[in-house]
Amino acid sequence: MIYPSFDTLVEKVRDGAARRKVVAVVAAEDDHTLEAVAQARRDGILDACLIGRADKIRTLLAGLGEAAEDFRIVDAEDPVAAAKRAAELVRERTVDFVMKGKVQTADLLRAMLSSESGMRTGRLLSHFALVQIPNYHKLIGLTDVAINIAPDLAQKKEIVENAVATMRAIGFEPPKVALLSSAETVNPKMPETAEAAALTELNRGGWLPGCHVDGPISYDLAISAESARIKGYDSPLPGDVDLLVVPHISVGNILLKALRYSAGAASAGIVVGGRVPIVLTSRAVEAQDKFLPLVIAASVSGD
Amino acid sequence: MIYPSFDTLVEKVRDGAARRKVVAVVAAEDDHTLEAVAQARRDGILDACLIGRADKIRTLLAGLGEAAEDFRIVDAEDPVAAAKRAAELVRERTVDFVMKGKVQTADLLRAMLSSESGMRTGRLLSHFALVQIPNYHKLIGLTDVAINIAPDLAQKKEIVENAVATMRAIGFEPPKVALLSSAETVNPKMPETAEAAALTELNRGGWLPGCHVDGPISYDLAISAESARIKGYDSPLPGDVDLLVVPHISVGNILLKALRYSAGAASAGIVVGGRVPIVLTSRAVEAQDKFLPLVIAASVSGD
Numbered sequence: 001m002i003y004p005s006f007d008t009l010v011e012k013v014r015d016g017a018a019r020r021k022v023v024a025v026v027a028a029e030d031d032h033t034l035e036a037v038a039q040a041r042r043d044g045i046l047d048a049c050l051i052g053r054a055d056k057i058r059t060l061l062a063g064l065g066e067a068a069e070d071f072r073i074v075d076a077e078d079p080v081a082a083a084k085r086a087a088e089l090v091r092e093r094t095v096d097f098v099m100k101g102k103v104q105t106a107d108l109l110r111a112m113l114s115s116e117s118g119m120r121t122g123r124l125l126s127h128f129a130l131v132q133i134p135n136y137h138k139l140i141g142l143t144d145v146a147i148n149i150a151p152d153l154a155q156k157k158e159i160v161e162n163a164v165a166t167m168r169a170i171g172f173e174p175p176k177v178a179l180l181s182s183a184e185t186v187n188p189k190m191p192e193t194a195e196a197a198a199l200t201e202l203n204r205g206g207w208l209p210g211c212h213v214d215g216p217i218s219y220d221l222a223i224s225a226e227s228a229r230i231k232g233y234d235s236p237l238p239g240d241v242d243l244l245v246v247p248h249i250s251v252g253n254i255l256l257k258a259l260r261y262s263a264g265a266a267s268a269g270i271v272v273g274g275r276v277p278i279v280l281t282s283r284a285v286e287a288q289d290k291f292l293p294l295v296i297a298a299s300v301s302g303d
Numbered sequence: 304m305i306y307p308s309f310d311t312l313v314e315k316v317r318d319g320a321a322r323r324k325v326v327a328v329v330a331a332e333d334d335h336t337l338e339a340v341a342q343a344r345r346d347g348i349l350d351a352c353l354i355g356r357a358d359k360i361r362t363l364l365a366g367l368g369e370a371a372e373d374f375r376i377v378d379a380e381d382p383v384a385a386a387k388r389a390a391e392l393v394r395e396r397t398v399d400f401v402m403k404g405k406v407q408t409a410d411l412l413r414a415m416l417s418s419e420s421g422m423r424t425g426r427l428l429s430h431f432a433l434v435q436i437p438n439y440h441k442l443i444g445l446t447d448v449a450i451n452i453a454p455d456l457a458q459k460k461e462i463v464e465n466a467v468a469t470m471r472a473i474g475f476e477p478p479k480v481a482l483l484s485s486a487e488t489v490n491p492k493m494p495e496t497a498e499a500a501a502l503t504e505l506n507r508g509g510w511l512p513g514c515h516v517d518g519p520i521s522y523d524l525a526i527s528a529e530s531a532r533i534k535g536y537d538s539p540l541p542g543d544v545d546l547l548v549v550p551h552i553s554v555g556n557i558l559l560k561a562l563r564y565s566a567g568a569a570s571a572g573i574v575v576g577g578r579v580p581i582v583l584t585s586r587a588v589e590a591q592d593k594f595l596p597l598v599i600a601a602s603v604s605g606d
Contacts, residue, residue, distance in 0.1 A: 133565050149492050182556030189452050192553060219560035227564070230587065250495060251554050253485030255561055257522035261530070262436050263566035284533065 001171040003139040006132050006266060006292055012171065013299045014044045021298040022047045023279070024086040024095040026111075027079040027103035029056040030283065031064075036290035037099070038066045046298050049074060049095055051082040052102070079103035083111030090276055091118030096301035097270075099279040099294065112274065119274040124148070124158040128166050129269035130296055131259055136223065141167050141175070141243035145252030146269065153195045156245070157207075160199065162273045163243055164211055169300045175242040178222035179215025180251070184233065186216065192247035212236055215245070219255075268292030276301055304474040306442040309435050309569060309595055315474065316602045317347045324601040325350045326582070327389040327398035329414075330382040330406035332359040333586065334367075339593035340402070341369045349601045352377060352398055354385040355405070382406035386414030393579055394421030399604035400573075402582040402597065415577065422577040427451070427461040431469050432572035433599055436562055439526065444470050444478070444546035448555030449572060456498045459548070460510075463502065465576045466546055467511055472603045478545040481525035482518025483554070487536065489519065495550035515539055518548070522558075571595030579604055 003009045025037055028050035034057070037048045050057050054075040058068045074089075076082035083103055089095045090112070100108050112119040127146035130139050143163040148155055160177060167175045179196035186193045196215035203213035214237045220227040225239030246252035259265035270293050271278040277297040281290045306312045328340055331353035337360070340351045353360050357378040361371045377392075379385035386406055392398045393415070403411050415422045430449035433442050446466040451458055463480060470478040482499035489496045499518035506516035517540045523530040528542030549555035562568035573596050574581040580600040584593050 135565060135567070149490075180553075180557055182553045187452075190553065219557045220564050223560075223564050246557070247553055250483075250485045250493065250550055251557050254483055254522045254549070254554055254558055257526075258558055258561045259565060261523050261526050262438060262562060262568070264438070265565070 001173060002137075003171070004137060006130075006139065006268075006295070009130075009139065009170070009299060010043070010045070010295050013295055017298070020044070020047050021096040021301050022049055022094070023097055023099050023294060023297070024049045024051060024089050025099045025101050026051055026086045026108055027076075027082045027101040028052040029060060030102040031060060032285070032287040033099065033101045033290055034060050034066070035064055035287035036294060038064055039287070039291055040294045040298070041070065045295055048072070049089065051076050051085050052079075053077065080107050080111070083108045087111045087114060087117035087119065091116070093118070095276070097277045097279065097297040099290075099297070100281065102283065105280060108278075108280075112278065119276065121273065121275050123162065123273040124155055125271055125273040126159045126162045127269055128163050128272045129256065129267050130170075130292075131256065131265050131267040133259055133263055133265045135263075138242075140241065141172070142252065142256060142267070143243065143245055145246065145249060145256050147271065148249065150248045153198060156195055157199060157202070158273070160213070160245055161208065163245070164208055166270075166272045166277075166300050167243060170296070171299070172242050174210040174212065176237045176240060177211060177213045177215075177243045177245060178217050178237055178241045179213065179245045179247075180219055180222065181216035181247060182218060184217055184221065184231075192216070196247070219244075266292070268296055270297050270300070272300070304476060305440075306474070307440060309433075309442065309571075309598070312433075312442065312473070312602060313346070313348070313598050316598050320601070323347070323350050324399040324604050325352055325397070326400055326402050326597060326600070327352045327354060327392050328402045328404050329354055329389045329411055330379075330385045330404040331355045332363060333405040334363060335588070335590040336402065336404045336593055337363050337369070338367055338590035339597060341367055342590070342594055343597045343601070344373065348598055351375070352392065354379050354388050355382075356380065383410050383414070386411045390414045390417060390420035390422065394419070396421070398579070400580045400582065400600040402593075402600070403584065405586065408583060411581075411583075415581065422579065424576065424578050426465065426576040427458055428574055428576040429462045429465045430572055431466050431575045432559065432570050433473075433595075434559070434562055434568050434570040436566055436568045438566075441545075443544065444475070445555065445559060445570070446546065446548055448549065448552060448559050450574065451552065453551045456501060459498055460502060460505070461576070463516070463548055464511065466548070467514055469573075469575045469580075469603050470546055473599070474602070475545050477513040477515065479540045479543060480514060480516045480518075480546045480548060481520050481540055481544045482516065482548045482550075483522055483525065484519035484550060485521060487520055487524065487534075495519070499550070522547075569595070571599055573600050573603070575603070
């Protein structure tokens, strides 16, 4: 399936799911978070379980013109207690994914990764973003721009596995994966090129069936069929890539910001690799920036 | 001085120089190279010394409708001999910069860096690009996206020195320099952040007077005043940066390609750090892509 834009993904999640997904919002007493969650509920995308100081949450909902009875509200005295409660709900399988509210990321992740939580899968947690680039014909995945700083080969393998599983859950099938580097050849002075070649070779051996993996490959070859034609690069990937895998976090962060601030792209990311996705947007961002990650998380979590 | 676009740089080089600069083209028997050089000559940007097989060069010039007497032609039997001859011309100071024609990059650089050449300065050679991003108000420098793979702190210092000297020669005065990373804080797990902080500190101590250096800094803070305002980042740099310094080549290569292929940017680069600049464009590119680096090299080389 191809998503030309985030709008088509929103439609698919709203109209396509067998049932509405439920998000557990940790320390929900936060204006922008509640606003995004309320909009997603009104749009038919999800139901929400709001965890935190119930009185405060009710007051904020009233201020937003929302009816408290449209939400499940779970009282928790502080952010750490709220995170613990969310971990229990994940274990009980009464929620489909988790969103960070007014809680420190470290406190949230500690609760999620505790042995009492139902979150642990033994897999690496990694960051997965979807990006809408104005001059590209479909949404494109990007990983890992936010969690793993300088992953080694084994970690890169898990990052790709996490992202491919996520893309399949969203409906990209089969995903075409580019392992980005600055060139197409292995350069012994650039370990990332050797790692990319190793992952491509692994895939030829059947690592991720039904999935095209190519690399090392440069950004222009991944994104532009014309560029690949000029350079005589033969692959189904150029101009039709679904997932860009960056060699390390600084490449990913700077690439994503260049796309957002210089190419007019929109983007939204989630944390994957746990049993359910986690929405970890910054507390500083507006409600609008918290909405799209909710849509992605809802589209990823299984029926 | 601000250059809103490459056109304004072309005008400045054409109208502002005390005398026309002279390029030495190494193995000039190449169609696209001759086309670019001939256009730059006709535009009043430079004069050219074409080194290579004189008969072949004359035939190609005739095919382009150019008069052979408009150029100095220096006969050389093969590309290696042409490169040696260019190195001699640099030593004699009869040419202002060098351009690669139909010669291997390694052969050209070997001749340039030989002890008989006048090219060596004891400095690191590095790559410097100018980029025209449609939604940014001026040309912006970018270094090093093509030569030094993973520079250490001492090499980064030289890369910045080379680029700042180049920008000043072009007319950016004083340049505002961003040492790009994925965040604004030093992270012990990311050596590039510590290196950026060290260079910023060096500059506070007077390293490059009349030059603002800031880092580590993220791409959005460097390029967007609005983003800096939201994050409370106080510096003269956000939204008005002149030079982006990337932590390693893969960041630079992928950033530049994202700007070109996804943000509609144009770019052109030269090699700096030698006594004269070197234009090293790929043999595959069209004449148009060989023209702008000639303009940049002509603007950089001293009167």
